[in-house]
Amino acid sequence: MEEPKPAGEPPQPAPEKPRPPKPCPPPPRRSWIARILFILLLISFLFNLSFYAMYQEFFSTGGGPTEQFDSGDAEAEQKIAIVSITGTIMPPFTERIIRSIEQATKDDQVKAVLLEIDSPGGLVADSHQIYHRLVALREKKPIVVYMKRMAASGGYYVAMGAGTEGIIFAEPTTWTGSLGVIIPRFDMSGLAEKVGIVSDPLKTGEFKDALNPFRNLSPREKEIWDHILDESYQRFINIIVENRKDLDYDQVKKLATGQIYTATDAQKNGLIDEIGYQEDAIAQLKKKTGLEKVRVIRYTHPASLADILLSSAQAGQVENRKQALLESTVPRAMYYTSWLGDVPGMQ
Template sequence: MPSSDEPTTRVKPPEMIVIERRAGGRLLLRLLLIGLVVSVMANLAQFSSYQEYASSGEGPNERFESGELTADDKIAIVEISGTIMPPFTERILKTIEHVAEDEAVKGVVLAVDSPGGLVADSHQIYHRLQELRAKKPMVVTMGRIAASGGYYVAMGAGPDSEIFVEPTTWTGSIGVIVPRYDLSGLAEKIGVESDSLQTGKFKDTLNPLREMTADERAMWGEIIDDAFLRFKTVIADNRPELDLEEVSELATGQIYTAEQSLAAGLVDRIGYQDDAIDTLKEQLGLSEVRVVRYSYPATLIDLLTASAEARSTPDIWKQLLEAQVPRAMYFCGWPALTRP
């Protein structure tokens, strides 16, 4: 025990150090992080665009499907799936061009699984297939649905090519459609009037906020009739058993089952893709063949766009404006102005 004469040493308690986090500092940090993320995404998008541009001349990616992997001779599967519209049209055309230039490809299986799409795009594909069939034999196989524009492009294989449909395939729907929505009744209820400034009486045709006039209906009738006649003529030219009158009887917009389309002469055989490949091999006289198909890798821009669209809510004003854009379509399933 220390003596009372000895000096007493007192220990000072430790000082508390307080770090104050300022709200302004947190905000600055968040802004910097957001800027970094945006910068990285922008650079990745630019790099993806550069890759797509730089590789535009290389064509699609080829993938082995079946047959003999080491065989020199190839059968190419050209797929037409989904709605026929940009940017898929350009990819299909590029695939057709690639197949036409590949000397190892001896024959083509045109695999259609599409409800159709834009009139102009369908005819572009049909035209390129006509050129391809002049170089290489072709057969057609139809999947779940090959209707309207999907059937139109199948005619590109020509009158000498067999068309296979699966037992559950839907085809037909021969006709033309221009989507239009009449919102004039709704506009009247909520007090909205269409008062466009225009240079001619047809300039705002298909305006959804007013009823279509008789003159407008007659004008669009002529446009649709032109596309409709082309559709029927394409079928008559490429289906030996059908003439234009017989095609006209089938061209009611009706969807046909596999059995119905076979009985009507729209297709040749009920079978699967393997059956079409075997038929083409026999036609070409090939015992060993490498069956290939083609694909295009999804770019970063495609993925970002798809993600943004998935998260977005419907924009009624955007849809209203787009409803005024004329789109002639060989398409199955749209309620709109039709021409029987």
């Protein structure tokens, strides 16, 4: 028998059973749309930033380089201008070097130019463009060359812009020479055969894919490229003969084996005149111009988007080598020191 409940006491509710946890709802669709829109906005921002940097660089070219005081008398009116050629000779740096040369040519306060070279060389066309502008400059103002760490191949080619009257200085540890031409090319035909790759491009002419890395060069293709290389090679030799008064054609050809020369050997072979430093080259220019008080200035250019991208490219060597493979069929004749590795900006 149930015990009687006291009168007036409300009935007690039954205890609640524990409820199972609610499953987490899937993220709403709107959050994914927001993420996609954010990514698109970020990509758009980066593209606009790139276009703005290119816009600034394009419209700033007319102003020419800026002058930076280097040494000498800061109050002097007459100037010696340093035109620096550093790194691989290639766009966009070629255009900057040319603008510096043009600025030195038209500035009446610039009485002489120190051509400072620290380069392993670069593209054939770019090297000759710089040389051509230097020839015009030397008709108005004396040029003295100062070689730093390296002035090889195209770096030596542009040094010839100083002419027969221009004196070439090199530091005791400078490497120069490497006189010759190279067209970088990969031969991956053996690898292609192993993995079963067949190169079958659609082309309009027999020689359109002459540097295809997945097959060997045919005899006719090799004959054509040998002719192209020899023409650039002969031009290089003749440029040296024209501008080094103590060297004739046979002597230069004997030196033009692609070999690197130390400063001591280069001086013995007649490739340079003096072993010295920047101050020695400047002293020579003062002597040539008869200047006592002079302001030595250096032409500089603001860093552009291309500089940033190329610096990043040099830091990522793996990506550079992938790009080299993709561009290996593009012919580029170069006055370049090939054993330095991949060409910056061309990998």
